[in-house]
């Protein structure tokens with residue numbers, strides 16, 4: 001038995017950190033190497049492609065973190081509790097694990113690297129900053145922040161959503177605003193609810209500012225069945241009038 005195995009056997013709890021040359025960490029009985037940066041703790045598998053590229057992966061991740069924080073207009077990290085906050089990332093070498101926020105960490109399967117990581121990181125950062133909102137807003141904000149890195153300037157018009165609107169196939173906000181309804185529509189696969197969330201969130205941010213949306217997140221949570229009222233209170237408009245405004249904005253009528 002080599003020294004590393006001995007050191008791991010000494011761990012009493014599976015999540016216990018143990019220093020051994022490099023720091024090793026155990027999850028699912030795997031060995032993980034660790035790379036820590038200002039805002040991330042990367043866990044990666046020895047002898048993997050990630051192990052070879054970890055410095056580059058870490059550098060790119062810090063660039064994304066800075067962009068996300070800028071888009072969310074976090075004035076001073078410490079004021080909003082991001083100071084000292086680190087995202088735990090597990091970079092699995094196998095392809096079967098999709099990107100997923102699990103507890104305090106994010107699991108990334110092998111195909112999910114680089115820009116694909118941004119969506120899950122947005123969830124982790126937004127959750128830490130202002131908590132979660134129902135899926136339409138949660139996924140919408142994740143998709144919006146992810147898209148900002150690729151597109152240039154607002155307005156962000158999602159052509160798929162615009163097309164559905166013109167064909168009168170766009171579902172009403174009321175029918176997807178609650179988390180359960182959002183995932184039901186997602187599973188039925190008739191419409192891409194992620195695009196709807198992305199488009200509506202883009203409209204809210206570009207018309208009313210990120211501050212109002214952050215306030216809404218603070219007032220609600222993931223499984224809030226009262227989200228319709230919370231939205232109307234936050235924006236001082238009925239859900240129908242917000243929806244009409246959004247549709248006009250999509251069609252360029254505003």
Ligand SMILES: [Zn+2]
Nearest residue numbers: 119123139142
């Ligand atoms: Zn997501």
